[in-house]
Ligand SMILES: O=C(O)CCC(=O)C(=O)O
C-alpha cells in the first residue's frame with residue numbers, strides 16, 4: 394500500500410478485509426496496517442460462559458469475579474491459564490512438559506462451545522491464503538502451548554514493549570526462531586469496566602530497531618515502582634511524539650478478535666474499575682516465503 398495511506402486497521406469482517414487486501418497478513422507483517430480486526434468473531438454469550446467455566450473449574454485461583462471489590466493495589470497482576478514460552482523459555486523441559494498438560498486441559502475445556510483456538514487458527518489461515526496454520530512444534534514433534542488465557546487485574550497494564558523470540562529474546566534453540574516476523578492474535582472474552590479514555594491496546598508504528606532497543610534498555614519507557622507497576626510513561630510519550638510515530642488505539646467489545654505485529658511497540662494501558670480483562674492470546678511466526686505459520690503462547 395502507498396505510504397500516503399493512513400495507518401488504520403483493516404476490518405471489520407473477513408469479507409471486508411479480503412475485498413480490500415488480498416494478502417492481509419503480509420500487509421500486517423510489513424507494518425502497512427496496525428491491525429486486522431474481526432468484530433463479533435466469537436459469540437458474546439459464549440465468551441461469558443467460557444469465562445464462567447474458567448472460574449467453575451478452579452483454573453483461575455485468586456481471580457476476582459466481576460463485582461468483587463478489588464483493592465486499588467491488587468497484589469497479583471494477572472492469572473494465566475495455559476503455557477507461556479515467555480515465562481518458561483529458559484527451561485525447555487519444563488516448558489514442553491507444561492505444554493503437554495495444557496493440551497490435555499484444552500481437550501475438554503471447550504466442550505459445548507465453538508472451539509476458540511480452532512476459530513482463531515482458521516481466521517489466520519484465511520488472512521494468509523496458501524499457508525498452513527499449525528501449533529508450533531519442534532522437529533521431534535514436541536508441541537508448544539496452542540494459546541493462553543490471560544486474566545488481567547485492574548490497575549495493571551503492559552507498558553510499551555515488543556514481543557519477539559527472534560529480535561528481542563533471541564531464542565535460537567527453539568523452532569519458532571526461524572520465522573522472519575512475530576505477530577499476535579487476541580480474542581477478548583471479558584472487558585474491564587469501560588472508564589473514560591479506555592483502550593484495549595495502543596499500537597505504535599514503531600518497529601524494532603537499534604534506537605528502540607537502546608530506549609528499552611533505559612527506563613525511558615516508564616518509571617517503575619518496586620513492584621514493577623509503571624506509574625509514569627511521559628518519557629515514552631515524549632519520545633513517540635518527537636519521532637512522530639503514528640499510533641492507533643484499539644477498542645474492543647467481547648467476542649472481537651484482532652491481530653497485530655508484536656514486533657512493533659504496543660501497550661496495554663492501565664485500566665481501572667472492578668472487572669478483570671480476560672483474553673485468549675497467541676503469538677505466531679510468519680515469513681513471506683514459508684508455507685507454514687507456527688502458533689504458540
Ligand atoms: O492483550 C492484548 O490486547 C495485547 C497483549 C500483549 O501485548 C501481550 O500479550 O504481549
Ligand SMILES: [Fe+2]
Pocket residue numbers: 551554555556655659
Ligand atoms: Fe505484547
